[in-house]
Amino acid sequence: MPLNINPNELMMMGENSFVRLSTDSGKTASSRCSHWRVMWSPEGAGHALFVDSSHVGGVRVYADSVGVARFLQKEIEQLLYKPFGDPSIPVIAATFHREGTPPGVCSEVVRIDKDEIRLTWSDFIKPFNFEAPVGFDGRPIGCQTTFFPANVGSFTLNGRKAEGDPWRLDRQGTPCTTACLAWCETWFRPQ
Numbered sequence: 001m002p003l004n005i006n007p008n009e010l011m012m013m014g015e016n017s018f019v020r021l022s023t024d025s026g027k028t029a030s031s032r033c034s035h036w037r038v039m040w041s042p043e044g045a046g047h048a049l050f051v052d053s054s055h056v057g058g059v060r061v062y063a064d065s066v067g068v069a070r071f072l073q074k075e076i077e078q079l080l081y082k083p084f085g086d087p088s089i090p091v092i093a094a095t096f097h098r099e100g101t102p103p104g105v106c107s108e109v110v111r112i113d114k115d116e117i118r119l120t121w122s123d124f125i126k127p128f129n130f131e132a133p134v135g136f137d138g139r140p141i142g143c144q145t146t147f148f149p150a151n152v153g154s155f156t157l158n159g160r161k162a163e164g165d166p167w168r169l170d171r172q173g174t175p176c177t178t179a180c181l182a183w184c185e186t187w188f189r190p191q
Contacts, residue, residue: 008134008142008188011075013146014038014045016145016185017108019119019153020178029178031055031155032165033119034084035108037071037096044066047096049110049117050077050084055155055162059083060093062110062117076187079139102127102148106181117157121150121179128174134190147171147186153179 008178015037023030029108031053038046046065050072052058061084063069069091078085092112110117111121134142153166166179 001047006144006186006188007191009143009191011187011189012038012071013186014042014083015181015183016038016076017119017121017181017183018179019121019155020166021153021155021162022167023164023179026167026169026178031162032081034077034081035119036096037098038065038068038072040047041068041071043071047094047110048072048091049094049096049108049119051117051155052080052081052083053155053162054094055160056117059089060092062092062112063091064096066091066095076141079141097163106148115158117155120154120156121148121152121181123151125149125151125175125177128171128176129184130171130174134188141187141189143185143187145182147176147177148181148183149177150179150181151177153177 019033021031034050036048046068048069049062094112105122107120129146131144157160166177
């Protein structure tokens, strides 16, 4: 079997874990969080957290690298969720660290001055790897990643939990949820 080299241009490599919560079984999202751990990009390495929730007062961007946050907004987030792609949103300085790993409880902890945001995943279902090629879902870029879907996911600010729960969904016959660790993620575009 031959080795297959992806012919596309590498854009970014890292992680993009997320938590989407709903109070109405997935009809609408009450909170949407997109956490990035960028190990390589044209803007270097860094972390960013994009949040859309009344729990923090609307759309917020937290990062330890403004360049990485702006790169993600321009190149990827505006395609995934338009409100996160708005470059007029201020980038709030933060520090980031991870606690735990699947199959146990896993958290991404974001500290802003005296505040702490915590995204937490637990009760994982079977992980899977997939590739969304260039053009998938009308996007001009593609992605390959590994999902660790969690039945339980939460978003807290200073220990106060945002309302809602993740909901179940199906990814081409594979069980998934709206609370996933998305690791080993590579984004690419045509040369």
